[in-house]
Amino acid sequence: MKIRVVIPSITREFEALGLEQYSPCARPGTEISVTLLNSGPASIESRYDEAVAVPDIVSKVVAAEKDGVDAVIIDCMADPGLDAAREMVSIPVVGPAETAMHVASMLGHRFSVITILDQLAPLFDRHAAKMGVVERLASVRAVNIPVLELDDSERVVKALIEQSVKAVKEDGAHVIVFGCTGMIGLAGEVKKGLVEQGIVDVPVIDPGMLAVKVAEALADLGLSHSKRTYPTPPEKEIVGY
Amino acid sequence: MKIRVIEPVISKTLEGTSLEELSPMARPDTELSVVSIDKGPASIESTYEAALAAPHVVAKIVEAERDGVDAVICNCMDDPGVEAAREMVSIPVIGPCETSMHIASMLGHRFSVIGVLEADDRPFHDHARKAGLEGKLASVRAVNIPVLELEDRNRAVSALVEQSVKAVREDGAHVIIFGCTGMAGMARDVEEGLRQQGITDVPVIDPAKLAFKIAEALADMGLSHSKRTYPTPPQKEIVGY
Numbered sequence A: 001m002k003i004r005v006v007i008p009s010i011t012r013e014f015e016a017l018g019l020e021q022y023s024p025c026a027r028p029g030t031e032i033s034v035t036l037l038n039s040g041p042a043s044i045e046s047r048y049d050e051a052v053a054v055p056d057i058v059s060k061v062v063a064a065e066k067d068g069v070d071a072v073i074i075d076c077m078a079d080p081g082l083d084a085a086r087e088m089v090s091i092p093v094v095g096p097a098e099t100a101m102h103v104a105s106m107l108g109h110r111f112s113v114i115t116i117l118d119q120l121a122p123l124f125d126r127h128a129a130k131m132g133v134v135e136r137l138a139s140v141r142a143v144n145i146p147v148l149e150l151d152d153s154e155r156v157v158k159a160l161i162e163q164s165v166k167a168v169k170e171d172g173a174h175v176i177v178f179g180c181t182g183m184i185g186l187a188g189e190v191k192k193g194l195v196e197q198g199i200v201d202v203p204v205i206d207p208g209m210l211a212v213k214v215a216e217a218l219a220d221l222g223l224s225h226s227k228r229t230y231p232t233p234p235e236k237e238i239v240g241y
Numbered sequence B: 001m002k003i004r005v006i007e008p009v010i011s012k013t014l015e016g017t018s019l020e021e022l023s024p025m026a027r028p029d030t031e032l033s034v035v036s037i038d039k040g041p042a043s044i045e046s047t048y049e050a051a052l053a054a055p056h057v058v059a060k061i062v063e064a065e066r067d068g069v070d071a072v073i074c075n076c077m078d079d080p081g082v083e084a085a086r087e088m089v090s091i092p093v094i095g096p097c098e099t100s101m102h103i104a105s106m107l108g109h110r111f112s113v114i115g116v117l118e119a120d121d122r123p124f125h126d127h128a129r130k131a132g133l134e135g136k137l138a139s140v141r142a143v144n145i146p147v148l149e150l151e152d153r154n155r156a157v158s159a160l161v162e163q164s165v166k167a168v169r170e171d172g173a174h175v176i177i178f179g180c181t182g183m184a185g186m187a188r189d190v191e192e193g194l195r196q197q198g199i200t201d202v203p204v205i206d207p208a209k210l211a212f213k214i215a216e217a218l219a220d221m222g223l224s225h226s227k228r229t230y231p232t233p234p235q236k237e238i239v240g241y
Helices: A013-025 A048-066 A082-088 A096-107 A118-131 A154-169 A188-195 A207-221 B013-025 B049-066 B084-088 B094-109 B118-131 B153-171 B186-198 B207-221
Strands: A002-007 A031-035 A069-074 A111-114 A137-142 A176-178 B002-007 B031-038 B071-074 B113-117 B137-142 B175-178
Touching: A002 A048, A002 A207, A013 A207, A013 B113, A031 A048, A048 A069, A048 A082, A069 A082, A069 A207, A082 A176, A082 B175, A096 A111, A096 A118, A096 A176, A096 A207, A096 B094, A111 A118, A111 A154, A118 A137, A137 A154, A154 A176, A154 A188, A176 A188, A176 A207, A207 B207, B002 B013, B002 B049, B002 B207, B013 B031, B013 B207, B049 B071, B049 B118, B071 B084, B071 B207, B094 B113, B094 B118, B094 B175, B094 B207, B113 B118, B113 B153, B118 B137, B153 B175, B153 B186
Parallel strands: A002 A031, A002 A069, A111 A137, A111 A176, B002 B031, B002 B071, B113 B137, B113 B175
Antiparallel strands: none
């Protein structure tokens, strides 16, 4: 099967990086492809960034369906353009935040999200509320490292462990969810760090990897979004797109 | 990977259905096994029967972990013994009801559950409320066919289509979930029946198959339940088990 990852950024380096990070998540037989945006922001760290990214995210999702892709993942924990994209295609469009929050709710009593910047906390609260899982959200914390500096993985892992320990000990988290897909691949090291600090009973969810697994599951099942919930938009004149 | 399905009933017919429906869907690297419980009810159509089954479900799940199984599914839409089992093992224990309600919530605005008997609607509301998803539960309907008579496939599919159409047209459902894992394998036929009645935009979730795919996804990621949420029970004298 074919899964495409739409990276909602114009930063050219993310293409090779994205392929490198997502390919190991696929099972044998799954072909992963990635695409960047042609218009939009260098990274998403605000609602404004999200808004300017969405139109081209949607066009990339539409292109993926035309290319015969079986499922698309939007590579960002703001799930930017998720609902809009679902209106425009019939193939599954997977949002890592929505997916991770629902699965976290299946795995434990409460979960905490560890994201990049503190100012993004309300974004996750609102998203969780929309999904019906806000009561399961113990807290949102941040490593306070911008997206474009996440390549210093040692620094990121250290900060993730520090915030995760606080989330467990102070906020009552039973599950940890990374709040940025740029943290992909780090769950093993973070879990190890938690164990070293005596916390052995808290799973750590890597939303990027989970999105691939759930996309594979949905494609296997021939299951996709309800077009009753996401109907094709009415035809009309649109300028600029 | 090894996935085991526990049929929480003493009847062998449901074992056969599971093997038949799930084997073709297994990943090439998945080894599927199906077992029934040795003591308990012939089928589950009440909370009482679920309670009789639960301790024996837990015993089979503990045995599965000992047998090196990577993830277990308790194959019944009341998720009997699932939370108790999670306390006793570290491998993922999948409940089809919880899983399908969360996935349905990711696929559409509201979902309806079509179960076996009309008297059974309270448990589905309780499961939805517990998951925080009661706002997304459009309705609970029933085919009024006992579990052990679901093998009359044409009758079951016909009743499922009838109730699903009503759920969509009268209750506002955008997604349908089968309320009994004994309905496994009927989703394609029910979707076809809906299409014949002009309903082309409503996905139908087969919870037995979905649970199986999510079990594979979690096992693939090495992700399991939070033992902080499901800690090992305190040691004490227990008679009869």
